[in-house]
Amino acid sequence: MSALNIKQGSTSHSAYNLRASYTETSERHTLAVIVVNAPGVLARVIGLFAGRGYNIESLTVAEIDHAGHRSRITIVTSGTPQVIEQIKAQLGRIVAVHEVHDLTVEGRAVERELGLFKVEGTGEQRIESLRLAEIFRARVVDSTLNSFIYEMTGTPDKLDAFAELMRPLGLSNIARTGVAALLRGPGAASK
Amino acid sequence: MAREMTGAQMVVQALKDQGVDVVFGYPGGAVLPIYDEIFQQNDIRHILVRHEQAAVHMAEGYARSTGKVGVVIVTSGPGATNAVTGLTDALMDSIPVLVLSGQVPTFMIGSDGFQEADTVGITRPCTKENWLVRDTDQLAPTIHEAFHVATTGRPGPVLIDIPKDVQFATGLYQEREAHRSSYSRPTAPDPDAIEALVDLIEQAERPVFYTGGGIINSGPEASAALRDLVQATNFPVTSSLLGLGAYPASDRHWLGMLGMHGLYEANMAMHDCDLMINIGARFDDRITGRIDAFSPGSRKVHVDIDPSSINKVIHVDIGIIADAGLALKAIMAAWTRRGRRTKAEAVVAWWRQIDEWRAVNCLAYRQSTTTIKxxxxxxxxxxxxxxxxxxxxxxxxxxxxxxxxxxxxxxxxxxxxxxxxxxxxxxxxxxxxxxxxxxxxxxxxxxxxxxxxxxxxxxxxxxxxxxxxxxxxxxxxxxxxxxxxxxxxxxxxxxxxxxxxxxxxxxxxxxxxxxxxxxxxxxxxxxxxxxxxxxxxxxxxxxxxxxxxxxFPMIPSGKPHNEMLLGDASTEGAIKADGAVMV
CATH class of the missing domain: 3.40.50.970 (Thiamin diphosphate (ThDP)-binding fold, Pyr/PP domains)
Structure with a gap:
């Protein structure tokens, strides 16, 4: 129908902005949600994910503007494109949410996560873990005669890879922060 | 100049300033200071209910029939938990309701005190927004904000939990006029999307308007705009349960309600149309029946003030995030500017088809002289x-x-x-x-x-x-x-x-x-x-x-619109086992 010869993305409120055909393939998206820093706001965001059955792969939250009472929640989630669109729309409905950004589609984002890895062992294993840590640019932040804690910053994949290598070398504990992410290049401060 | 008063006085003052003349409620220990203030004034009438659930439903009836916010006062603990069903009802149907609940004093919160419940926690999923006020100075701004949130964008219920010590303490009252809210939502339609919709209106051969409660929530002007547009285009119009009354049932363009127990002509028109214009309805499962067989041959346009309603259930060709009334006026203006064109002959033929469906007389039932049907x-x-x-x-x-x-x-x-x-x-x-x-x-x-x-x-x-x-x-x-x-x-x-x-x-x-x-x-x-x-x-x-x-009529669960059961039809075996999963 000729009436539908509307160029894609011609309006900001139109469904034409959505990809033409939804697939059933699950996608991983990193969302940045700028919220009012007030009690209960995080609970409302998490409750939305729990109540509507959406996934949370990781979540970080911290105040980013003390004077403006703003916090940034970074959520890594997954779902079909339709579910991702719903998640963003549902987040946008929340009264205390100022902005929702999908860093996966808005541009290229830097994604970083910090992990602490406790590796216990002695002798050759201990030395091997130290060598690998150097390759991964992990720092030793605690050491005893039979353990190290390594600190490493990187993409979630890099942290996964490091954990995998450390496992046979005595990995006993991991603490990870979840992803923090910003769009590359100049742009709105909130992105 | 800011006036000093107690929290309880602020509650009554803020309600007066918001134009409230009636509240529905039930007293209890944690709201006694507020009830003491209610006792000492005559501007706000208090309707004593017998159960807090009923208070919220009364506020809903009040709100739906006036367009104003319905206000409820309940005590802490069971008073608040009894309000949950009403809050959820108001959330689902987008009704502006404010519940003021008492709470144990701030220094007792978390101690499992008498009649203590985590009211903001319990009501978070069933309110549009809720607040626990810990500081008397914040009470008046929060009440003003609550009225603003309840009525802005898609309306909904809100709750303010007020600890008893906050009601007793004195603070500075903030006037309604001084309140600045950061909450706003776009209500004007995107002109490009309206033009795209007018393209479809001009070319449609089998169009139908599918309207909902959003038109009623938008106010009487939206209903008037709908009437103008329907009559000018000669398009048929049907509505969800919540949209009844937005279009007069006596007019010939009215097809009756659609959906599971909607009229045959309305559901058949929805199924066979080539253009569906949804204004202020949300493709509820009572409306759509089986999703993959829902109106298979139509272009679909969805006007809703809530972005999350668009593409939630039914993927539409044009989504327009707007207030229903503003959208209807914009459609009329754009369509008029372009010469008010429709495929009039095709629409007349469409009406002939609809009249055939009407002749089925789907509401017919067997009369009785002995029993009241x-x-x-x-x-x-x-x-x-x-x-x-x-x-x-x-x-x-x-x-x-x-x-x-x-x-x-x-x-x-x-x-x-x-x-x-x-x-x-x-x-x-x-x-x-x-x-x-x-x-x-x-x-x-x-x-x-x-x-x-x-x-x-x-x-x-x-x-x-x-x-x-x-x-x-x-x-x-x-x-x-x-x-x-x-x-x-x-x-x-x-x-x-x-x-x-x-x-x-x-x-x-x-x-x-x-x-x-x-x-x-x-x-x-x-x-x-x-x-x-x-x-x-x-x-x-x-x-x-x-x-x-x-x-009857009835669209059995899991069936499309064109497989309705009519009154005299055999119902045996009409619903397959997979349909029974739906309720």
């Missing part, structure tokens, strides 16, 4: 009340669907019914709220006997406030809709779906000082209804109806 009772009620200043509320079940089919609504805000949540027990208290808002109007709650029992304690409220509200109970001594589904889906095994040990409703009314009327003879029905209408006070009308009547 529920449909007949409503037809007579309609005939005897249609010229009055009339407001209808309903409970939930068969009677609700029959009311939607057989009562005709000419104006918005005239039907109050629990659509999304389907709350049995909603209608009676809601009718009280409507009567409070419109003291001289005729307010009738269409009820089933089982729904009525769920909040019948409010007979005390009717009696105390001398309300002339009428309870029209279609008494089939059954949970009629449950019974119907058990007959159709569960091999006629009527598990727990009959009303055993019913009260004598006439005596029940009389014991509360109200009038009771019973009627079981179709020949006496008109006189009995007139007796109800002529009585100046509250009436409980016990209309004993056919016990095994089924509500």
């Amino acid at each position: 529920p449909q007949y009772a409503l037809q007579r009620l309609e005939a005897l009340t249609k010229d009055r200043d009339r407001y209808i509320t309903t409970e939930v079940g068969q009677h609700q669907m029959w009311a939607a089919q057989f009562l005709h609504f000419e104006e918005p805000n005239r039907l109050m019914t629990s659509g999304g949540l389907g709350t049995m027990g909603y209608g009676f208290p809601s009718s009280i709220g409507v009567q409070i808002a419109h003291p001289d109007a005729l307010v009738i709650n269409i009820a089933g006997e089982a729904s009525f029992l769920m909040n019948m304690q409010e007979l005390g409220t009717v009696s105390q406030f001398h309300l002339p509200v009428k309870q029209f109970i279609l008494n089939n001594e059954r949970l009629g809709m449950v019974r119907q589904w058990q007959e159709l889906l569960h091999g006629s095994r009527y598990s727990q779906s009959w009303s055993e040990a019913l009260p004598d409703f006439v005596m029940l009314a009389e014991t509360f000082g109200l009038k009771g009327i019973r009627c079981s003879d179709p020949a006496e029905l008109d006189d009995a209804i007139m007796e109800m209408l002529d009585h100046p006070g509250g009436v409980v009308f016990d209309c004993l109806v056919e016990r095994h009547e089924n509500c």
